[in-house]
Structures are given as structure tokens and as C-alpha cells.
Amino acid sequence: MRARDGIARILLLAILLACATPAAAIDPATLASRGSAGIPPCSGCHGASGAGQLMFPRLAGLNAAYMAKQLADFNNGTRINAAMQPIASALSPADRQAMADYYAAMPVPVAAAAPAPAADSPGGLLARRGRWSKGVPACGQCHGPGGVGVGDAFPALAAQPAAYTAAQLHAWQAGTRRNDPIELMRHVAAQLSDSDIQSVADWFAAQPASLAATTTP
Ligand code: HEC
Ligand code: HEC
Incomplete structure (x- = not known):
């Protein structure tokens, strides 16, 4: 009986400790x-x-x-x-x-292997210059040069798998992703054709994940 009480107490203590430990x-x-x-x-x-x-x-x-x-x-x-x-x-x-x-904190992977589309492809132009006739600023204006990301709000696009980036742009078009502050990305995505999306996704997939990698000889 005593041993059982002891075990019960230890179990109770363990449960209490588990509950008291803050979320980590x-x-x-x-x-x-x-x-x-x-x-x-x-x-x-x-x-x-x-x-x-x-x-x-x-x-x-x-x-x-x-x-x-x-x-x-x-x-x-x-x-x-x-x-x-x-x-x-x-x-x-x-x-x-x-x-x-x-x-x-994980080290960023080395530059993606895929060759980038030409700088004057639709993706290269959208990334670097935007399409002002449709009110689309260059992706790099928000996402940083080469899409390396800026601060907490503007994510990296560089070295993201192309299929993933394309899926996000289609998700904004379809309304299954609605989490962008003041609908910035919804407006951008609405102006892109399917081939624009493929090209810009391929462009960013081929960019190195950090600017340091770009400047390394
Ligand atoms: C006016 C600023 C702005 C411009 C221009 C812009 N974006 Fe964004 N983009 C954002 C913001 C803000 C987010 C983050 C949305 C969120 O919080 O989920 C984002 C997120 C994304 C994401 C999701 C990334 C992830 O991993 O979650 C993709 C993909 C993306 N943008 C692609 C593009 C492309 C391609 C262009 C150019 C055609 C572009 N963006 C232009 C502001 C911008
Ligand atoms: C079964 C496959 C699967 C597993 C397991 C998984 N993920 Fe994901 N994750 C995905 C997919 C698919 C997406 C992209 C979703 C989309 O298209 O919106 C994603 C997106 C994300 C994103 C958003 C990244 C961005 O740039 O916007 C984060 C963060 C994330 N996952 C974290 C995690 C963590 C942490 C775990 C483990 C606890 C995890 N995932 C396990 C499939 C998975």
C-alpha cells in the first residue's frame, strides 16, 4: 500500500510539474x-x-x-x-x-542550382522593375534586392522552390491565402498571368538566399 501511495504521489507531482511548466x-x-x-x-x-x-x-x-x-x-x-x-x-x-x-537560426542553403530565366524574361522584369502599366511595383521593392527578404514583414523569395512560390501567387488569386497586410499581395497577384507566375517563380528560385552569396567571387 505504501509503495503504491508513493508512486501515486510521484505521478501527481509529475503531472503538476508538467502543468506548471510554461508552454515550452x-x-x-x-x-x-x-x-x-x-x-x-x-x-x-x-x-x-x-x-x-x-x-x-x-x-x-x-x-x-x-x-x-x-x-x-x-x-x-x-x-x-x-x-x-x-x-x-x-x-x-x-x-x-x-x-x-x-x-x-539554421544556415541558409547554398544558391539553388537551377539557371535563372533571362533578366528580360517576364519574371526578371517583374522582379527588378515591376509592371507599372498595371500598377505592380518591382517585387524587389518590398522583398529586397534579389528577393532576400526585408525585416519581419517582407519574406525572402530567393531560393524558394518555384512550385511553392507559384502556389502562393495562385492561392492569393483564388482567395485561399488572405493573410497579407492591407492586401498588398492580393493586388499584386491579381495582375499576373499564369506564365508571369511561372516565370517570376523560376526567377526567384534561382537567386541565392543571401546577398553575401551574390557578392562572393
Ligand atoms: C508592396 C509590397 C509588395 C510587393 C511589391 C510584392 N510583395 Fe510579395 N509580399 C508582400 C508581403 C507584405 C508579404 C507577406 C504576406 C504575409 O504576411 O503573409 C508578401 C509575401 C509574398 C509571398 C509569400 C512568401 C512566403 O513564403 O510566405 C510570395 C510568394 C510573394 N510575396 C511574391 C511576390 C512577387 C512574385 C512579387 C512581384 C511580382 C511580390 N511578391 C511583390 C509584399 C509585397
Ligand atoms: C506533410 C508535409 C509537411 C510537414 C510535415 C510540415 N510542413 Fe510546413 N508546410 C508544408 C506545406 C505544403 C507548406 C506550404 C503551404 C502553402 O502552400 O500555403 C508549408 C509551409 C510552412 C511554413 C510557411 C513558410 C513560409 O515561407 O510562408 C512554415 C513556417 C512551416 N511550414 C513550418 C513547419 C514546421 C515548423 C513543421 C513541423 C512542426 C512543418 N512545417 C511540417 C508542409 C509540411
Whole structure:
């Protein structure tokens, strides 16, 4: 009887401790590589180095506040995606922040291998000059030169898989992504044709993830 009481007390203590511990319930590296009950490993889709592939975005080296916002947006339904919504909803706000910090600190992958479309292709022109006849500023004006990203609000487009970037632009056109501040991206995407989208997605996929990489001889 005594031993049982002891075990019961230890169990109770463990439960109380677990409840009292503030939200940092997950170990980001473990969740990323192995997953946990009900949550598949992030690396299964985003890659072991966080470089992304196909429809799965690069996470390595992205801005932490931006990623945390995206995870919150999957959770609140302003960004709709069947793969990410259940995962984002299974994470507490503190867990989402921890995962965002973890991936932000990962080294950015080296320049993508694909050759960039020509500088005067529709994508190259949209990226660098915009299309003022349609009121579209150069993507680089918000997303930074070469699409390396600017601060918390303007994400990197460089070294993102082309299929992923194209899917986001189509999602804004279709209204399944509605999380952009003052509908900046909705207005941009509405002006693009399917071939514009393909070309600009290919353009950014081929840009190096950091400006430092561009200037290295
Ligand atoms: C089953 C595949 C899958 C798994 C597992 C997965 N993701 Fe994703 N993730 C996706 C897809 C697909 C997208 C793009 C969704 C879209 O098109 O809107 C995405 C998008 C994201 C984004 C938005 C990035 C951006 O640039 O906007 C973040 C952040 C993210 N995932 C984090 C995670 C984390 C953290 C985990 C692990 C806890 C994880 N993902 C596990 C498929 C997955
Ligand atoms: C006026 C500023 C502005 C311009 C110009 C602009 N964007 Fe954006 N873009 C944004 C903002 C803000 C976001 C972040 C939306 C959010 O918070 O989810 C964004 C997000 C994106 C994303 C989603 C990235 C991710 O991983 O979540 C893609 C793709 C994108 N923009 C492509 C483009 C392309 C291509 C162009 C040029 C044709 C362009 N943008 C021009 C402001 C801009």
C-alpha cells in the first residue's frame, strides 16, 4: 500500500510539474527531425536541412517573426493548406515561436542550382522593375534586392522552390491565402498571368538566399 501511495504521489507531482511548466513543451530539434505524438517531423516535407522542395517551402534562414506569423495564420484559417493547418493547430503559440526561432537560426542553403530565366524574361522584369502599366511595383521593392527578404514583414523569395512560390501567387488569386497586410499581395497577384507566375517563380528560385552569396567571387 505504501509503495503504491508513493508512486501515486510521484505521478501527481509529475503531472503538476508538467502543468506548471510554461508552454515550452517541445524540443524544436526533436520535433523537426522526429516529430511527436500526432505531429509528423517537419523534415519529412521541408527537408533535413530546411531547404524545401517542390510545394514545400524553404524554412532555413527565414525571418523568425514571419514564420511565427505564418504558423498563426494557418491556425486561424487566413492561410488555408491541408498539410500545414493540422500541424500549426497542434502547436501552442510558444511552440510555434520555438519552431520559428529554430529554423531562422539554421544556415541558409547554398544558391539553388537551377539557371535563372533571362533578366528580360517576364519574371526578371517583374522582379527588378515591376509592371507599372498595371500598377505592380518591382517585387524587389518590398522583398529586397534579389528577393532576400526585408525585416519581419517582407519574406525572402530567393531560393524558394518555384512550385511553392507559384502556389502562393495562385492561392492569393483564388482567395485561399488572405493573410497579407492591407492586401498588398492580393493586388499584386491579381495582375499576373499564369506564365508571369511561372516565370517570376523560376526567377526567384534561382537567386541565392543571401546577398553575401551574390557578392562572393
Ligand atoms: C506533410 C508535409 C509537411 C510537414 C510535415 C510540415 N510542413 Fe510546413 N508546410 C508544408 C506545406 C505544403 C507548406 C506550404 C503551404 C502553402 O502552400 O500555403 C508549408 C509551409 C510552412 C511554413 C510557411 C513558410 C513560409 O515561407 O510562408 C512554415 C513556417 C512551416 N511550414 C513550418 C513547419 C514546421 C515548423 C513543421 C513541423 C512542426 C512543418 N512545417 C511540417 C508542409 C509540411
Ligand atoms: C508592396 C509590397 C509588395 C510587393 C511589391 C510584392 N510583395 Fe510579395 N509580399 C508582400 C508581403 C507584405 C508579404 C507577406 C504576406 C504575409 O504576411 O503573409 C508578401 C509575401 C509574398 C509571398 C509569400 C512568401 C512566403 O513564403 O510566405 C510570395 C510568394 C510573394 N510575396 C511574391 C511576390 C512577387 C512574385 C512579387 C512581384 C511580382 C511580390 N511578391 C511583390 C509584399 C509585397
